[in-house]
Amino acid sequence: MELFEAIQTRRSIRTFREDEVPRNKVKIILESAILAPSEGNLQSWRFYVVTNKEVKEELAKAALDQKFVAQAPVVIVVCTNLQAVTPYGKRGRELYALQSTAAAIENMLLTAVSQGLGACWVGAFREDKVARILNLKTTLRPVALVAVGYSAEEPPSRGRIPVEAVSVFLE
Amino acid sequence: MELFEAIQTRRSIRTFREDEVPRNKVKIILESAILAPSEGNLQSWRFYVVTNKEVKEELAKAALDQKFVAQAPVVIVVCTNLQAVTPYGKRGRELYALQSTAAAIENMLLTAVSQGLGACWVGAFREDKVARILNLKTTLRPVALVAVGYSAEEPPSRGRIPVEAVSVFLE
Numbered sequence: 001m002e003l004f005e006a007i008q009t010r011r012s013i014r015t016f017r018e019d020e021v022p023r024n025k026v027k028i029i030l031e032s033a034i035l036a037p038s039e040g041n042l043q044s045w046r047f048y049v050v051t052n053k054e055v056k057e058e059l060a061k062a063a064l065d066q067k068f069v070a071q072a073p074v075v076i077v078v079c080t081n082l083q084a085v086t087p088y089g090k091r092g093r094e095l096y097a098l099q100s101t102a103a104a105i106e107n108m109l110l111t112a113v114s115q116g117l118g119a120c121w122v123g124a125f126r127e128d129k130v131a132r133i134l135n136l137k138t139t140l141r142p143v144a145l146v147a148v149g150y151s152a153e154e155p156p157s158r159g160r161i162p163v164e165a166v167s168v169f170l171e
Numbered sequence: 172m173e174l175f176e177a178i179q180t181r182r183s184i185r186t187f188r189e190d191e192v193p194r195n196k197v198k199i200i201l202e203s204a205i206l207a208p209s210e211g212n213l214q215s216w217r218f219y220v221v222t223n224k225e226v227k228e229e230l231a232k233a234a235l236d237q238k239f240v241a242q243a244p245v246v247i248v249v250c251t252n253l254q255a256v257t258p259y260g261k262r263g264r265e266l267y268a269l270q271s272t273a274a275a276i277e278n279m280l281l282t283a284v285s286q287g288l289g290a291c292w293v294g295a296f297r298e299d300k301v302a303r304i305l306n307l308k309t310t311l312r313p314v315a316l317v318a319v320g321y322s323a324e325e326p327p328s329r330g331r332i333p334v335e336a337v338s339v340f341l342e
Contacts, residue, residue: 003177003285004199007206007278028175030334035178036277037292041329047338055341095314096294098266102273103280106207107178110281114174121208123267134341143266158212163201167218170226170305 001114010109011157013118014068016149020051021073025115029076029148032111038100039092044084045101048077048134055133062129063122063145072120072147077130078105083139101143108146118151172285181280182328184289185239187320191222192244196286200247200319203282209271210263215255216272219248219305226304233300234293234316243291243318248301249276254310272314279317289322 030047038044050056051074059077060070069075080101085092105121112119122145130142201218209215221227222245230248231241240246251272256263276292283290293316301313 001174003172003174003281004203006174007203007282010206010208012208027334030338032175032178034331034334034337035181037181037183037280039294043332043337045337047334048341049338050341052341091294094265095269098269099273099276099294099315102270103277105270106274106277109208109274110174111178123210123262123270134339144270160205161214163198163205163218166205166214166216167201167220168305170219170221170223 006110006113010113011118011155012120013151013153013155014120014147015151015153016068016072016118016147017152019073019150021117021149025117026074026148028115029108029111032107033104036100036103036107039085039088039096042084042087044081044097045104046079046081046140048079050075050077058133059130059145062133063125066122066124068120069122069145069147073149076108076146076148077134077142078144078146079136079140079142081139082141098143105144105146112148116150117148120147122147177281177284181284182289182326183291184320184322184324184326185291185318186322186324187239187243187289187318188323190244190321192288192320196288197245199286200279200282203278204275207271207274207278210256210259210267213255213258215252215268216275217250217252217311219250221246221248229304230301230316233304234296237293237295239291240293240316240318244320247279247317247319248305248313249315249317250307250311250313252310253312269314276315276317283319287321288319291318293318
């Protein structure tokens with residue numbers, strides 16, 4: 001699929017068909033994720049790929065009871081390894097590590113579209129609960145849940161503030 | 172260009188030809204940026220598109236004297252509007268706003284590749300200095316500089332930690 005088509009047709013998908021996501025498609029999504037840029041190429045990301053029903057249900061609860069999280073065939077919990085970004089200090093932990101994982105997530109969402117899948121980036125969740133569910137070391141911080149599956153909805157495009165209104169040109 | 176080709180061939184470009192970047196290519200890059208997902212579709216991004224030589228030189232100094240920033244034909248300063256994310260409180264300011272702008276930046280980098288351009292995401296800069304140079308309101312926080320132009324180098328791929336080493340499968 002063309003890059004711009006993927007960017008333009010991506011939607012947040014919250015209703016999924018029950019069909020499983022083939023393992024090779026999950027692999028392609030993760031291969032795209034790790035090609036994102038990162039501070040000093042530190043690649044401080046970790047991915048928990050959850051297909052286990054009970055774990056998904058616990059994650060949905062930790063995500064303020066957003067039930068679609070449990071209904072998604074795959075939930076990828078994206079974590080940042082705070083230890084890995086130590087060379088960049090506070091700015092590394094509080095900015096770079098969040099940015100590089102977000103770039104990885106955007107690659108994942110676009111690649112999901114190109115694979116005929118839908119996905120939703122979930123930011124509203126209790127980090128402490130997710131850490132407990134996955135038994136994360138204290139150096140790993142969960143920064144997003146990404147629900148992935150075959151879409152069972154076709155949400156319209158949400159409007160955008162035009163480029164002209166959010167850009168300033170200094171020539 | 173195919174999505175995966177863009178993801179795979181993207182590099183951080185720090186040496187540019189002197190050729191100007193056509194305005195329509197800058198426009199396409201910004202159109203891609205604003206299609207990124209954002210918390211509650213708040214779109215808390217602002218873009219300062221700098222082609223002015225003196226301003227680029229000041230930005231390069233604020234970026235810890237990374238001279239290639241001044242040599243890039245275009246420098247896009249990506250800011251987040253902290254006021255816009257007020258509905259999400261601290262988590263909005265310190266997580267969501269950084270993630271959505273980072274997703275927008277990844278769209279920009281991939282689109283630059285598809286337009287035959289090169290780009291570099293610059294995170295190391297003094298935010299207070301950039302704010303002064305651009306005369307930013309206190310509600311705008313600069314989160315990245317993106318240098319864009321026609322590449323004059325062909326950097327090899329930097330290695331990646333394989334997917335297997337950064338992923339855990341819970342089935």
